[in-house]
Every structure is written in C-alpha cells, then in structure tokens.
Amino acid sequence: MFPSIAWNLISLEVLMTIALVGLIIVDILSPKKTEGNLIGIFSLIALFGLIGFWLTQHDLSGSTFGGMFIMDSLAWFFKGLFLITMVFVFLMTEQFFKLSGKRSNAFYFLLWLALLGMCLIASSADFLLLFIAIEILTISLYVMTAYLKSDKHSIEAGMKYLILGSLASGFFLYGVSFLYGITHSVRFDVIQGFVSTHPMTPMMLFSLVLIFSAVGFKIAAVPFHMWVPDVYQGAPTPVTALLAVGSKAAGFVILIRLFFGVFSAWHVEWSLVLAGLAAITMTYGNLVAMFQTNIKRLLGYSSIAHAGYLLMGVTAGSILGASAINFYLLGYLFTNLAAFLVIILFSIATKSDAIEDYAGLSRRSGILACTLLLALVSLAGMPPLAGFFGKFALLMATIKSEFLWLALVAAVNIVISLYYYLMIVKRIYVDAPINTSPIIVSLPMRLALGVAMAGIIGIGIFQGPFLDAAMTAIQGMHF
Amino acid sequence: MSSIIFYLFAGVLIFASLAVVLARNPLYNVLALVVAIFAMSSLFVLLEAFFVGMILLLVYAGAVLVFFIFVVMCLNLQSDTTILLRQDRFKLMGWLIGILFLLEFFWVIKSTLAAQTIETSSVHGSIENIGRILFTDYLLPFELTSFLLLIAIFGIVSLAQGAFKTGKEGNS
Structure with missing residues (x-):
C-alpha cells in the first residue's frame, strides 16, 4: 500500500530542495560574466527565508513516510543550529572566493546539499534513511575539502577524508546489517522495542560498536580522529568551519537519538566504555594541541578535545546530560564560527594561517583581535562566556551520574587547554607585530563578527532561555 | 546439494x-x-x-x-x-x-x-517484490539517492574542470 505523506512535517526539506533547484536555474540562465555574486546573495536571502519558516515550525511533532521521517523538538532544535551555521558559512564562502580569486557557484550548491543532508540526519528515524542522509552530507564534504585543486594540502586532505570516510560508512552499513539480522528491521521504533525486551547479546554489541565507530568518525572521537588535523588544515576555511560545527552537531544528534532513545535500555552496559573514550579523547586533543603552529590545525585538535567534553554528556545518559550537549553545541557554534571568521579575514589580508603571524593583531585590527580573544577564551571555558556555562552543565551532568573521576579528568583538561588558548591571546595582545599595516574589515563582515560576539556573550550571560530550549528539545523527542 | x-x-x-x-x-x-x-x-x-x-x-x-x-x-x-x-x-x-x-x-x-x-x-x-518495497516503504531514501547523484555530478564537474587545464600548463 502506498503510504500517506504528511507534507507539513517534511516541508523544510522540500523548500530547501526548491531553493536549490531555483538557484541552479538562476545559475544556468544568468549570463556568464555577471557582475557580483548573484548566487551568493540569493542563497543568503533563501536561507533567511528558510530560517523564518523554521521559526513557524516550532510546535510541529509527528512522523511520516511510515515512521521513517520524524519531526520533533530535537529535530527542530538541531535544524535551527544547522541553518544558523550555514548563514555564517555562506558569508565565509564569499570571503573565501575573494581569497582564491575564482568564483564557483557549484560550491554554493554543494553547501546547500550538505545543509539538506544535515537536516535529514536530524529527522531520521530509520537506519537506511540515516545512512543516505549521512552520505549526502559526507560526500558533498569530500568534494568541498578537495576544492582547492592547486593546493596540494587540500588534495591530500580530500583524499584522506574520502578513504577514511568510506571506511566509516562501510562500518556503519556492516553494523546496521547485523542489527537487521537480529531485529528484522531498520526502524528505530522496532529496534527500541526489541532492545527494551531483550538482554544485550555479543552480536548486538558487535553491531553497536561498528555503528558507534562510524558516528565516532563524524564527531572526531579518539581512536577515529586520524583525519581531523590534516583535513581541518587542508580544507578551505568555510568547509573547516562546517566540519567543526555542522558535521559535529550532526554526529551528536545521531548519538542522542541512539543512546538516549533507541538503545537507552542498555545504558549501564555502554556508559563505562563511553566514559573511557571521552577521557582519552579530551586528553589526547588537548595535549597535542599544545604543540601546533598552524591555527586551523590547532582548532582541529581543540575540536577533538571538545568532542571528548561532549561525550561526557552522552556518558551521563540523563536528560540533564543530553540537554547539556544541546546547550554546549549552541555555544560552541557561535564560538567556533567567530574564530573561523577571524581566521578567514586574517588569511585574506596576510595569506597565512601560522600562529606566529598573529603577533600584535590587536594593533592591526581591533575588532578581529577582540573577536578572536572572546572566541578563544570561550573555548577555554572562562566565565561569563558561552563556553563556561556549557562546560559547567556537562560537568554537573557527569557528577550527578556518579562519574566523578571523569569530571576530574575534564577539569584537568580544561586547565591544560587554558595554556594554549591563552598563548594565542598573549601573541595577539602582548607581542609586537611583525607587519604593522592595519587590516580593514568590511561592514557586512563587521556585522557578522558582531553577531557572533553577541552570541558568545549573550548565551553566557542569559543562559536561562537557551537552557530551556535545550531542555525542551530533549523532553519532546520521540527517540 | x-x-x-x-x-x-x-x-x-x-x-x-x-x-x-x-x-x-x-x-x-x-x-x-x-x-x-x-x-x-x-x-x-x-x-x-x-x-x-x-x-x-x-x-x-x-x-x-x-x-x-x-x-x-x-x-x-x-x-x-x-x-x-x-x-x-x-x-x-x-x-x-x-x-x-x-x-x-x-x-x-x-x-x-x-x-x-x-x-x-x-x-x-524478485524484481516485483523489491520494486514494491522500494516505491512504498522506502520511497524517501530511494528518492534521496538522487541527491547523491547530483553531488556526484557537481563533484566531478568542479574537480575535473581545472585538472586538464593545469596539466596543459605543466607541459608547456
């Protein structure tokens, strides 16, 4: 029988597709030598329209396509995260074209497809749909990572990401095939029903490990982190930002759905393993980050460390833990995007990503220095910024779930991370600049930097509404 | 057997x-x-x-x-x-x-x-059974694979576009 489709639940994705097709048509019809960047401007307008539409979907809840596609508060929350991330990524792309000197509209289309993939991941309630959604996201990221064809770092990054990513996809499918063999279904609700009535078998454990390794690859958890430093360094900066924020958030929405929903009945069995992974991940990321000389590579290792902090929330396994993840990701979004905005604006002016070139940035551009200061200090977790309260919530959730040792490891790690974040701050504000020519920042970019800074400070000071939003997202989730 | x-x-x-x-x-x-x-x-x-x-x-x-x-x-x-x-x-x-x-x-x-x-x-x-399942129960994933093909087209076009040009430059 043909299933009936509730179009209002999937309308955001449908509108996204229409926007993409519309942009492709505009690209084909517009004359070859158009002044300015038509597709970029239209993309931003369409994105703001979609954000407006997303706001109206607040109370939407239900499932369609035979329970395969769900729209609940969790999906709504994460779709918002992805849309806001994309606004910044589009702005960065515009700057990136200025840097590389060559416009390419296909880059925008790939970004749109990545956005579509992320939104579908947030709404998947079926392993098959989840797989297709992950592939839509990852394959467009492979292409975008290798986009700078003349730069051998970019090609190397793309190749590494492609090979390791395909391996992760293979693991995911292998795990799902075992799951299908045991439960005769790939649907989340059926598997959840099976899990709540059966004890853990070795085969189930095996398939869970395989699926977790694939998702661990997405969130950059040790030992699936090998690709991170090279890819973060080699990829074009907008893609690095998308990887650091969007792709990581997409990984965590899968983890929340799987470990707080589908497999929640087995919480005790996997919590110790996750705790160990979280501890190793954050320690590794922070220790190696200390010795980096390239700022994108440093943020790559810092992103591994942050995956470790976020895994603490999964370990906790409580509603508090899951909402702490959501809140942390919200703060992390503004913090990281602010840092990457500064990196791309700085690299346009100086053609460099080396940390030593950031010396004396405060005397060359006040706003860049100030934004980078706020972003780094927030990543380190200083009050009253967004990063502080996020870390606080995660630590609270961990302690309440009686993983005191893990919270202690995290506290030590936060102190270690202070060292390398503050080293950069020192370089920006104390060291004498090598080149004193001022860096000019255009008005739209000033606005974007301002919004990012407002996000970092606003979420840190007025945590209430944001924490409520994070909490509601978890309480209203179907899986 | x-x-x-x-x-x-x-x-x-x-x-x-x-x-x-x-x-x-x-x-x-x-x-x-x-x-x-x-x-x-x-x-x-x-x-x-x-x-x-x-x-x-x-x-x-x-x-x-x-x-x-x-x-x-x-x-x-x-x-x-x-x-x-x-x-x-x-x-x-x-x-x-x-x-x-x-x-x-x-x-x-x-x-x-x-x-x-x-x-x-x-x-x-059989083909009939698979077709039936593909176009009813698994309609959404099936339709979404078209996006994968679209990405493949964009990817090949944008990655291969300059490759031949740089090859020529290298020779000359």
Whole structure:
C-alpha cells in the first residue's frame, strides 16, 4: 500500500530542495560574466527565508513516510543550529572566493546539499534513511575539502577524508546489517522495542560498536580522529568551519537519538566504555594541541578535545546530560564560527594561517583581535562566556551520574587547554607585530563578527532561555 | 546439494578477497575483485535474492570493475607511488586490526549460533517484490539517492574542470 505523506512535517526539506533547484536555474540562465555574486546573495536571502519558516515550525511533532521521517523538538532544535551555521558559512564562502580569486557557484550548491543532508540526519528515524542522509552530507564534504585543486594540502586532505570516510560508512552499513539480522528491521521504533525486551547479546554489541565507530568518525572521537588535523588544515576555511560545527552537531544528534532513545535500555552496559573514550579523547586533543603552529590545525585538535567534553554528556545518559550537549553545541557554534571568521579575514589580508603571524593583531585590527580573544577564551571555558556555562552543565551532568573521576579528568583538561588558548591571546595582545599595516574589515563582515560576539556573550550571560530550549528539545523527542 | 555449492562459492569468495588485498600487481587486484563479486552474486542467488545477485553481477562485475581495469591499465602504477604505499608499520597495524576483527567476529557468530537460529525471510527477492518495497516503504531514501547523484555530478564537474587545464600548463 502506498503510504500517506504528511507534507507539513517534511516541508523544510522540500523548500530547501526548491531553493536549490531555483538557484541552479538562476545559475544556468544568468549570463556568464555577471557582475557580483548573484548566487551568493540569493542563497543568503533563501536561507533567511528558510530560517523564518523554521521559526513557524516550532510546535510541529509527528512522523511520516511510515515512521521513517520524524519531526520533533530535537529535530527542530538541531535544524535551527544547522541553518544558523550555514548563514555564517555562506558569508565565509564569499570571503573565501575573494581569497582564491575564482568564483564557483557549484560550491554554493554543494553547501546547500550538505545543509539538506544535515537536516535529514536530524529527522531520521530509520537506519537506511540515516545512512543516505549521512552520505549526502559526507560526500558533498569530500568534494568541498578537495576544492582547492592547486593546493596540494587540500588534495591530500580530500583524499584522506574520502578513504577514511568510506571506511566509516562501510562500518556503519556492516553494523546496521547485523542489527537487521537480529531485529528484522531498520526502524528505530522496532529496534527500541526489541532492545527494551531483550538482554544485550555479543552480536548486538558487535553491531553497536561498528555503528558507534562510524558516528565516532563524524564527531572526531579518539581512536577515529586520524583525519581531523590534516583535513581541518587542508580544507578551505568555510568547509573547516562546517566540519567543526555542522558535521559535529550532526554526529551528536545521531548519538542522542541512539543512546538516549533507541538503545537507552542498555545504558549501564555502554556508559563505562563511553566514559573511557571521552577521557582519552579530551586528553589526547588537548595535549597535542599544545604543540601546533598552524591555527586551523590547532582548532582541529581543540575540536577533538571538545568532542571528548561532549561525550561526557552522552556518558551521563540523563536528560540533564543530553540537554547539556544541546546547550554546549549552541555555544560552541557561535564560538567556533567567530574564530573561523577571524581566521578567514586574517588569511585574506596576510595569506597565512601560522600562529606566529598573529603577533600584535590587536594593533592591526581591533575588532578581529577582540573577536578572536572572546572566541578563544570561550573555548577555554572562562566565565561569563558561552563556553563556561556549557562546560559547567556537562560537568554537573557527569557528577550527578556518579562519574566523578571523569569530571576530574575534564577539569584537568580544561586547565591544560587554558595554556594554549591563552598563548594565542598573549601573541595577539602582548607581542609586537611583525607587519604593522592595519587590516580593514568590511561592514557586512563587521556585522557578522558582531553577531557572533553577541552570541558568545549573550548565551553566557542569559543562559536561562537557551537552557530551556535545550531542555525542551530533549523532553519532546520521540527517540 | 545447495550446501556444497554454498561452500564452493564461499571458498572462492574468501580466496578472491584475499587476493584483492595481497596481490602485488594492481591489475590482479582488480581481476580478483571481479571474481569475488561473481562469487558473491552466486551466494545471493542461492539465498533466492535473484535481483540483487543479477544487479551485482551486471553493474559491479560488468560495468564498474571493467572500468576500473581500464583506469589501472591507463595509469602507470609501477612507479614510486606504489612503493610508498607499502609501508611496514601500516602493514603490521592492518594485520593486527584485521586479526582482532576476525577473532571478535568468530566469537560473535559462535555465541549467537549457540543461543538462537536466525530465521530466513519468507519473501523472495524478485524484481516485483523489491520494486514494491522500494516505491512504498522506502520511497524517501530511494528518492534521496538522487541527491547523491547530483553531488556526484557537481563533484566531478568542479574537480575535473581545472585538472586538464593545469596539466596543459605543466607541459608547456
């Protein structure tokens, strides 16, 4: 029988597709030598329209396509995260074209497809749909990572990401095939029903490990982190930002759905393993980050460390833990995007990503220095910024779930991370600049930097509404 | 009877897969993969999944891998690049992980077979059945694969566009 489709639940994705097709048509019809960047401007307008539409979907809840596609508060929350991330990524792309000197509209289309993939991941309630959604996201990221064809770092990054990513996809499918063999279904609700009535078998454990390794690859958890430093360094900066924020958030929405929903009945069995992974991940990321000389590579290792902090929330396994993840990701979004905005604006002016070139940035551009200061200090977790309260919530959730040792490891790690974040701050504000020519920042970019800074400070000071939003997202989730 | 055929093709599959990884000449790697896929499609036919078996044979062994062979023959793979790939530490790590994985897998299968028998599905994998499921229950994932093709087109066009140009510049 043909299933009936509730179009209002999937309308955001449908509108996204229409926007993409519309942009492709505009690209084909517009004359070859158009002044300015038509597709970029239209993309931003369409994105703001979609954000407006997303706001109206607040109370939407239900499932369609035979329970395969769900729209609940969790999906709504994460779709918002992805849309806001994309606004910044589009702005960065515009700057990136200025840097590389060559416009390419296909880059925008790939970004749109990545956005579509992320939104579908947030709404998947079926392993098959989840797989297709992950592939839509990852394959467009492979292409975008290798986009700078003349730069051998970019090609190397793309190749590494492609090979390791395909391996992760293979693991995911292998795990799902075992799951299908045991439960005769790939649907989340059926598997959840099976899990709540059966004890853990070795085969189930095996398939869970395989699926977790694939998702661990997405969130950059040790030992699936090998690709991170090279890819973060080699990829074009907008893609690095998308990887650091969007792709990581997409990984965590899968983890929340799987470990707080589908497999929640087995919480005790996997919590110790996750705790160990979280501890190793954050320690590794922070220790190696200390010795980096390239700022994108440093943020790559810092992103591994942050995956470790976020895994603490999964370990906790409580509603508090899951909402702490959501809140942390919200703060992390503004913090990281602010840092990457500064990196791309700085690299346009100086053609460099080396940390030593950031010396004396405060005397060359006040706003860049100030934004980078706020972003780094927030990543380190200083009050009253967004990063502080996020870390606080995660630590609270961990302690309440009686993983005191893990919270202690995290506290030590936060102190270690202070060292390398503050080293950069020192370089920006104390060291004498090598080149004193001022860096000019255009008005739209000033606005974007301002919004990012407002996000970092606003979420840190007025945590209430944001924490409520994070909490509601978890309480209203179907899986 | 069918179990003899199963063990025959399963054995061929294992040997061919080993050859894919271990053969020294890239051409033999690809040819071994053709054999492996042939054996795999036979196993699918034994499971009465005729459509999947045929598609595997036609698309992979027939089209994709023959294309692979062309590519391998066009590239000059006897150069330094292949030697660089044979680094010993990766080899050791690969063997270790592979053996660990295999042992884990044996343990899983053994414990599961002792506990329960896995039932087979009563639905036959005919084209009609697969088509029906694809266009009703799994309509959304099926339609979404079109986006994967779209990404592939954008990817190939944008990655290959400048490649020929830089090649020319390098020559001149």
